[in-house]
Amino acid sequence: MHKKSSQSASALLITLCMVVIISILLLSFLVVAQLDRQSTFYYGQSLRAEEIGLSALQEITGDLLQEIAAGSKADNDPPGAAYTSNGVRIYMPRTPKSSQAARIGFASASFGTDVSTNMLPPALVRASRATDSFYASPPAADYNVAELPPPRASTTSTTDAAANGRIVSVDRWNKPLLLGPAVPEPFRNNPPQWVYVTRQGSRVCTDEEALQGKLRADLMTTNAFGVLGRYAFVIYDEGALLDMNVAGSPTVTTNTANFRGKTYASYADLTQVPGLAQNVVDSFVSWRNSGGLSRAGSYTNAVQQAATNGFLRATSTSGASDNPLFSRQDMLDYFKKADPGNYKRYVPYLGTFSRAVNAPSWGPATPKASSIDYSAIAEQKDAPNRNLANMRGADGQPLIKRRFPLSRLALLTLQATSASGSDIHASFGLLRTSASESWTYDHGDPHNIMTLEEVRFAGREPDFFELLKAAILSGSLGRDPGAVGGGAEGGPAGINFDEYSSISDAQILRIGANIIDQYDSDGYPTAIYLDKHAASNAVERLYDTAFGTEDLPYLYRLMHILFTYKVTNAQTRAGQAGGWLQPQVWNPHQQPQTPGAERPTEFRISTHGKARIEWSETTIPNSKVVSADVDYDADPPAGQVTFSATASSFRDQPISLTVSNADAPREINKWSSSYNPDTLFPTGNRFVAINTGTLTFSPSAAGASIGRRITPVSPLTFVLEYRDASGTYRPYNLLSRLWLSDGMATSASVSPQATSNDGSTLPQVYTVRPDPRTDRFSSATSFLSYGVTFNTSAGRMQMGDRMQATLRPNKDYKFAITKHVPRASSGFTYTPTSGAFFIGSWAENLTGLADSSSYSDVDGVTRPADGFRRNASTGDGNLLYHTASASPIAGVGNASAGWRPVILNRPFRSVGELGYAFRDQPFKTLDFWSKDSADAALLDVFCIEEEPTVVAGQLNLNRAPVSVLKAIVSGASKNENTPSLILSGTDSSTVADSLASYVAGNEPLMNRADLVVAATGAANLSAVFNASLSSAADKANKAYGEASVRAFSSTANLRTWNLLIDVIAQSGRMAPGAKSLGGFLVEGERRFWLHIAIDRYTGKVVDQQLESVYE
Incomplete structure (x- = not known):
């Protein structure tokens, strides 16, 4: 009995244990099932939140594109303009304001110019907010208001607690650390607000709708306005930050020429960013660029190689590879580990994503006082200066697909040749079959440089010179000095300048040749021929040839020297007279650190045309006697002077050619008493010049007043040539087509019995041009006082420093020009209007000054010259002299002074x-x-x-x-x-x-x-x-x-929007009995950072990177 009872108790205990175990298992199953259900629910809600977030990013991007369209011009604005071609639209901004993504959500006064705790950072663009002046009163001048995207945000702040207590704090919004190390007060006081997503999409929802239950979205209801989720966002201009996949220079490069040149953001000095130390920069750059450094051998070489792929591809070798930053979180993690105590101070200035469309977006603006309204005609087909972004090829795509790389200038070497279709011809339109020839420009039109409209129909991209023509305002080119002869000014000293100088294409070629000669390392000027006239001889061909400018001497001044022999027969009073033209040369450039690797050292002045001298008594009509013509083309040596020059020769000031710096002259030019006993010209004279003739004269009486002058019989052209390596002289500088209808007159009382040289030499008249590098305005003439003689030892006029000085832009009448200056009717202004013309002030070219001269361009705008901000006290900016107290442009160290023009040779x-x-x-x-x-x-x-069509590392x-x-x-x-x-x-x-x-x-x-x-x-x-x-x-x-x-010029990106969109999306629903929008139940959340680049002019998304953020 006892045994049976014991067994029953055991069975009961076992049964109870089994029940407990089963209950536990059942409860566990129920718990696990519940947890799994919750997990599945939350996973599902997370997916829904992800969908809402991704949809939000699409919606935000769509709004940005819609904003671009609304802020762009429509066809026929201005009349005749068309911005859609073959279905491809170009979005030309209506105004500068609409060229940038609009700031929304904060008052403009709350933005600072740097990161701070009390002002918003300038890179902040907008946040999702319900109220903003952009929506309340859209700027109609900047946008077509009807096309703007609608406001979407409601009034509920992201910092307000949801029905289940969830909030997004302002500190969470600063997870990307773009607001600063700490959230600034304007943002803290005005955080983003929620955009509610309903079954019909996002829209502005109200508390009243929530109170009335209109936003419920339960499973059993089919409410079209039911809320399914919400999102909020902040947008930053990441393009305004330093792209750390490109920016930053190690210590080793900070004193190099490339660092000083600031070619790319790779040479940015990151130690200027608060808290960022050079040792941190050095470590980062060596890690980031380890592949490039290993392959290229130096940072400079690595940067140059990276630039050719737009800084968009990492470099790797067998032993090392670059380490690009793939996301902002990568960057934050790197600097948090590398510099934990400081990184929050500087990462607000740094980014990881930037893209720039490497194509121009310039359109011409109209300067004040311009007679040409460049902006109004920029869409007209025959306009030289067009809106470049809207220039299309036949397919409707942009004609200029990317900027022209100046590195292509390296193709134009001394020995280069070019046939049609070659790389040189495609890029520059230049042809030549031998290096001994000048270049010929012909890219489909042998007489002209094409406009972009003409290039468009040629079915190719524009070349270097065509881009120069398109970019330089047409009315600034082709200013000429007017016709020769007559009027108060007398007109230029040369003929046909109103024809040759007015050819704007010729000036474009000269500018292009000068750019080429800045770039190349040699010292031989580039020569480019354009067939504008039917040249009948080699000299006329020179007038249509554009010569580049190198660090060489140039023809500055010609002294007109007339003198007499003493009379040996008092009864007949017979005597002789002779004339010379003595050149002065000057190299106006500052002494370069490195002269051209190959440069000429031997030079020659050659004369073309005919000249003679004339004699007459001023009181006796018809007493003129003329010499035989000197024909320099028939007898070239008669008009030639040769001289040598080193890299530093003729640099301080204009120098007269004498036996100390030029080769010995021909016998005809040795008219001194040591060669001709009857001459009154000084014994031992040292000058070297070009003879213009001799004649015999017979005055009517002792002391008769006579006039003598040098007269061109045909226009005189003086050509300065260099001797190349083959021994051939090649032209590079012209003083051309001198033609003075009134001659170069002088007069004085001369005694036929004179025994001294006083009064018998008359170096009174000279021909000069302020800047010897250009013959655009021809030359002018002036004179010295009578009786001026030569300094025997110096071989030049005895006039203090006047004839060894440049023309000065000041009131000193010693430096005024008396005759043969460009005409007022051709845009030239003189104060005073006659008698003394201060053309030295062309080095400033300012209006409204006393005792000055200026000229306007063809479009009526007076554009200043390089010296317009000169400081007369210090000499800075004084291109034509050293200081206010020293007339010549000479002085200790002056040859390398910073105000002199520069030749780079690199x-x-x-x-x-x-x-x-x-x-x-x-x-x-x-x-x-x-x-x-x-x-x-x-x-x-x-x-x-x-570079490719899209590059990284540029800056808004x-x-x-x-x-x-x-x-x-x-x-x-x-x-x-x-x-x-x-x-x-x-x-x-x-x-x-x-x-x-x-x-x-x-x-x-x-x-x-x-x-x-x-x-x-x-x-x-x-x-x-x-x-x-x-x-x-x-x-x-x-x-x-x-x-x-x-x-800034090579690092600026003002065309492509680079934005970081920080979006937080929540899935969920309105809670039962919700009385306001704050009654939203949050059931899932996701966060994304979208880095996106949009071409403002095509509306295309250039690139984008999505970064999932896990918190």
Whole structure:
């Protein structure tokens, strides 16, 4: 009995245990099932949140594209314009404001120019917010309001708790650390607001709808307005940050020429970014570029190689590989580990994604006072200057698919030849069969450089010269001096300049040749022939040949020397007279650090045409006696002078040719008493000159007043030639077609019994041009006082420093021109209007000054020359003399002074270095520092290397923080020949501050040309740069003043939007009984960072990278 009871108890216990176990298993199953159900639910909600997030990114992108369309011109604006071709539309911005993504969500006054705790960073573009002036009163001038995307955000803040308590704090919004190390107050006070997603899509929802239950989306309801989720976003301009896949230079390169040249962001000085130390930069760059450094051997070489693929491909070798940053989180992780105590200070300035369409977007603006409305006619087919982004090929695609690489200039070597279809012909339109020939320009039209419209129908891309023609304002080209003879000015001293100088294509070729000669390393001038006239001989062909400018001497002045023999027969009073033209040569360039690797050292002046001298008594009619003609073409040696020159010869000031610096003259030119006993010219005279004839004269009485002059019988052309390696003399500088209808007259009382030379030599008249490198305005004439004689030992006129000096732009009447200057009717202005013309002031070319001269271009705009900001006290900017107290342009060290013109003799390091190239106008180089520059578009048309159509590492200057701008410009070179002259930390700070303040207070820059000329009449940015510099040298010398433009020109991206869209998406539904939008139940959440690049002009997404963010 007991045993049976014991067994029953055991069975019961076992049963109870089994029940417990089964219950536990059942409960576990139920728990697991519930957890799995919840997991499945949350996973499903996460997928829904992901779908909402990705859809939100598509919607935000679509809104951005819609904004582009709304902010773009429609066809027939201006009349006749068409922006759609073969179904392809170009989105030309209506205004500069609509060229940038609009700022939405914050008051404009809340933005700063740098990262700070009390102001919003300039790279912040917008946040999802319900109220903003952009929606409340859309700027109708900037957008077609009807095309703008609708507002979508509601009033519920992301910091408001949801029905289940979920919030997105402002600190979470700063996870990308783009707001700064700490969230600035304006953002903290105005965080993003939610966009609610309903079954019909996102729209503005209200608390009232929530209270009325209209937003419920339960499974059992079919409410079309039911809320399924919500999202919020912040958009940053990542293109305004330093792309750390490109930017940054190691210590080893910070003192190199490439670093000072600022070719790419790779040479940015990252130590200018707050908190970023050079040792951190060095470690990062060596890790990032390890493959390139291993392969190229140096950072500079690695950068150059990376540039050819647009910095978009990593380099690898068998032993090393580059380490690009694939996401912003990669970058944050790297610097958090490398520099944990400081990284939050500097990562707000850094990015990892940037793309720039490597094509110009310039369209011409119309300068004040211009007679040509460039902007209004930019869409007309016959206009030389078009809206470049809207120039199309036959397929409707852009005609200029990418910027022209200046590295192609390397094709034009001394020995290069070119046949039709060759690389040189395709890129430059140049042909020649032998290196001993000049180049001939012919790219489909042997007489002209084509316009872009003509190139379009030729079915090819434009060449180098065609791009120059398209980019340089047409009305700034082809200014001529008018016709010769008559009027108060007398007209130029040469004939046919109103025809030859007015050919704008010829000036384009000269500018192009000057660019070529800046780039190449040799010292031999480039020569390019354009068949504009039917040349009957070699000299006439020279008039249609464009010669480049090298670091060589040039023809500056011709002295007209007349003298008499003493009379040995007092009864007959018979005597002789003779004439000479004595050349002066001058090299106006500063002494380069490295002269051309190959350069000429032997030179010759050759004369073409005919001349004679004339004699007459001023009181006796018909007493004129003329000499036999001297025909220099029939007897070439009669008009030739040869001389040698080293790299430093003739540089300080204009130098007369004498026996000390030129070869011994022919016998005909040795008219001194040591050779001719009867001459009154000084014994031992040392000058070397060109004889213009001799004659016998017989005055009617002792002391008779006579007139003598040198007269061209046919136009005289003087050609300065260099001797090449083969021994052939080749032309490079002309003083052409002198034709003085009134001769070169002088007069004095001469005693036939004179025994001394006083009064018998008359070096009174001279022909001169302020800048010897150009013959555009012909030459002018002036005279000295009577009785001036030669200095026997010096071989020149005894006039103090006057004839060894340049024409000066000041009130000293010793330097005034008396006759034969360009005509007022051709755009030239003189004060006073007659008697004394101060053409030395063409080196400034400013209006409204007393005792000065200026000229306007063909479009009526008076554009300043390189010296317009000169400082007369220090000499800075004084291209024609040293200081206010010293007449000549001589002085200790003056030959290498920074205000003299520069010849680089090397490849360009930035597009801004085109500003060194001579413009074929007196003391004018291509202008990147004046408000009326006609050349600024060149910055947008050219690039440095052969780069792809899309590149990385460029910067949107409109929204870049000051510290980023400072990093770009710091260390930029101011003076090519003085490496120590750079934009220091202080300089770069003021420049960066000025640029950031400028774009904050004015309309955005639309293209690189706006670095110089504001498109809408705002304050000129180049003047802002100039005002930000402190020293007299920086303010007055053009090369110094353009340092900022050079630094920014190759790194600026003002066409492609590079945005980082930070979106947080939540799935869920309105809670039962919700009384407001805050009654949303959060059931799932995802976060994404979308890096996206959009071409503002084509509306195409250039590239994008999606970064999933896990928190």
